Amino acid sequence: MPEVDEFSFLPAQAADIGRPTPTVERVQLTLDDGRTLSGLRWGDAPPAVTLLHGAGLNAHTWDTTLLHLGLPALALDLPGHGDSSWRDDAAYVARVLAPDVVTALEAWTTRPQTLVGHSLGGLTGAAVAASRPDLVERLVVVDITPGIDPSGGPAQLRAFFAGPTDWASRDELVERALSFGLGGSRTAAERGVFHNSRVRPDGRVEWKHHFAHLAAAAVNAGADPSTPDAVRAVLATTGWDDVAQVTTPLTLVRGERGFVTADDADEFVRRAPAAEVRTLATGHNAQEEDPAGLASLIREVAPLG
Template identity: 30%
Template sequence: MSSTELPAALATTVTPRVGTVRVAEGERLRSVGLPGITLTVRSRPPAREGLPPALYVHGLGGSSQNWSALMLLLDGLVDSEALDLPGFGDSPPPDDGNYSVTGHARAVIRYLDAAERGPVHLFGNSLGGAVATRVAAVRPDLVETLTLISPALPEIRAQRTAWPTALLSVPGVARLFTRLTKDWNAEQRVRGVMALCYGDPGMVTPEGFRDAVEEMERRLALPYFWDAMARSSRGLVNAYTLGGQHGLWRQAERVLAPTLLVYGGRDQLVAYRMARRAARAFRDSRLLSLPDAGHVAMMEYPETVASAFRELLAETGELTSPAGTDAGS
């Protein structure tokens, strides 16, 4: 179903929700009300009718804006939508305060069921990669292909650079960090985030940096910003400790969809060494290694990621039309 056509169950809940949130040329935002959650959805009008749907899920502290560059490159190939997970971007917190990986996965599933868009080409980065893995494992009917960029799957020995993010999960730490950094301005915070997430922060354009600072200022003004960060971080750490059929690696083994894995050699949050384990765990996987990329390859090297996704579609027989063949090239 095209993102411009909505089921009756959603049509009455859709209202403009742009505000001060950045919307790239050709994009639009809408707010979708579902039981217990309200989700902001970023989309691009499909280049033509009949394109297969795609859904993008961001990482911890991110938003649907993280996918804008890739969505643009995939115009003509898929009908793109990106979610702001509950409590992030422009989506308010969930009514039940559930920021677990399962809670976020339930929000994605709830949206796909209500929008009648499945099966979709599902993308996930970092926390969104863990969420997308869970969705693909428990609802294979909703996922056509799976593309995971630095997915946050359990590591026995996490990199030291990832420890501060994990520490946010400890009760009281977010509040303490807020007090200790109360004099930091948005520009300082953005520089820190980019140094952590990019293989080469110098790749960020001045315009991109200004946009990020503006978005950081907006988010810091939200009363639930740090609570959403802390609870989602805690939810991710808790997911790492689950065993049996609910463990993320066990669920990765259950994924039936053809899977593209993207790992960065300079990733400071998800260890590059995990790429081989992931390639073994997902039964129908192919691996794209980017030695110079950090944690957000879809923002650092969107053309390369788009090309790899196009190859995935060609390999799985999903790329059938002449218009789609040239998309993203």
């Protein structure tokens, strides 16, 4: 039986939507402090769009969206996720992550990007656009605003990851994801778990991303897994300063069943009056629930050729 790797799923995903299998390669660079930053480069031409995933996800969350989009792109693994190094200080907040994204854009792109960020990636994208507008042609923020209520949807994710840190098999992780209503279909959940986990030398399976280990450590220290403490830093209201300073065209994509309420969206526009708000009939992970719709929306708000 052929060995499964991170690109083994792409032919079937492409065939399912009638698209050719694209060229995708993993790229890595070493940051000044020795950490590794990793990502996926889609296509042979220089990227036109760069995508940043949410907390607890990785660059592969965009696979089906990018198959629909059909454009050269760069999907990054944010620090602490995927194949990028964990941070020793566990500081996974937008303004700390933004300089690493800037380094990636300077290294791997040749033109200002349409920058698409989901959740934590959206807040990070705002920090990038605010600090380096020369690198960002347009910003698309998917289902996140600074300061949203962390006792709602974000707390569910914390509870999901605040379980054991290692498992006997990936099948156990798939069952856990499905029991929390995450991952969509079983096939999609299996694919997501493969991309988001690794097999240790002892044969046990663990999450790749640091968030799961931090959440479990908090519970072991006596914290209630339903409390929002672990996500407060990520959702800090200081992110509004970045949103207000974005000068490039800005779009907020809200999932009807996602984290962003109508009031949150109104506040977003109040803080950034030039921003537009679009809505998809999805939950928080719009890129996985309606990748075709999100790809179409990206093309509509940011014509990319």
